[in-house]
Amino acid sequence: MRFDIITLFPEMFSAIKEEGVIARAIKKSIISINEWQLRDFSENKYKNVDDKAYGGGAGMVMQVKPIRDCIKKIKEQEPETKVIYLSPQGDPLNQNLVEKLSSFESLTLLCGRYEGVDERIIKNDVDLEVSIGDYVISGGELAAMVLIDSVSRRLPNVLGNKDSLNDSFVNNLLDYPHYTRPESIDGDIVPEVLLSGNQAKIDAWRLEQAKHKTRQKRPDLLSN
Numbered sequence: 012m013r014f015d016i017i018t019l020f021p022e023m024f025s026a027i028k029e030e031g032v033i034a035r036a037i038k039k040s041i042i043s044i045n046e047w048q049l050r051d052f053s054e055n056k057y058k059n060v061d062d063k064a065y066g067g068g069a070g071m072v073m074q075v076k077p078i079r080d081c082i083k084k085i086k087e088q089e090p091e092t093k094v095i096y097l098s099p100q101g102d103p104l105n106q107n108l109v110e111k112l113s114s115f116e117s118l119t120l121l122c123g124r125y126e127g128v129d130e131r132i133i134k135n136d137v138d139l140e141v142s143i144g145d146y147v148i149s150g151g152e153l154a155a156m157v158l159i160d161s162v163s164r165r166l167p168n169v170l171g172n173k174d175s176l177n178d179s180f181v182n183n184l185l186d187y188p189h190y191t192r193p194e195s196i197d198g199d200i201v202p203e204v205l206l207s208g209n210q211a212k213i214d215a216w217r218l219e220q221a222k223h224k225t226r227q228k229r230p231d232l233l234s235n
């Protein structure tokens with residue numbers, strides 16, 4: 012799977028490219044990440060890609076032309092890529108959407124800054140607007156990294172058995188509780204069932220715990 016990133020801060024992506032699961036997935040050629048510096052598509056010698064907003068207001072808006080030219084360039088290499096715009100106005104990134112996105116061969120992630128991009132980009136060039144949560148951060152880059160991490164983990168052979176495939180949300184339930192040595196610390200002991208060696212009983216207990224936790228903390232997940 013190939014990720015193309017349109018951004019003003021390409022160097023931010025070294026955070027996921029140099030360490031951990033994503034770095035290994037890149038080494039194993041399961042994924043590739045290509046950053047595109049939007050300023051390289053600027054029309055002026057100052058490398059600006061934003062301008063004042065029509066209708067006034069303090070914020071700057073990212074212009075159509077540099078973004079459209081950059082997408083065009085990416086599509087010369089990846090004609091089938093899906094253009095995803097990370098924004099607070101997007102569809103919530105949940106496990107279902109992560110699964111869907113993991114089926115694409117190529118995703119182009121458009122990272123907004125300032126007040127975001129000119130609406131005509133969203134209307135004509137973006138295939139899907141995605142939000143990682145109901146809050147605003149200073150740019151789409153961190154949201155893009157969250158998307159890359161969550162989607163890449165779902166690709167075959169990305170997770171070795173040692174990286175636990177976090178069961179949260181995969182079956183629409185929160186994860187069961189986890190314990191490790193020592194068996195008792197500060198008078199706090201590990202649930203007996205986990206020491207029983209009876210795997211069927213342990214699995215049943217874990218499923219019950221996941222359901223209980225979900226009912227308590229996220230009943231909304233149960234209505235999916």
Ligand SMILES: NC(=O)c1ccc(NCc2ccccc2)nc1
Pocket residue numbers: 097098099123124125126127128141142143144145146147148149150151154
């Ligand atoms: N919740 C999110 O996924 C998210 C994505 C981007 C972002 N900041 C950049 C931006 C600001 C305004 C309009 C479009 C993009 N903040 C939060």
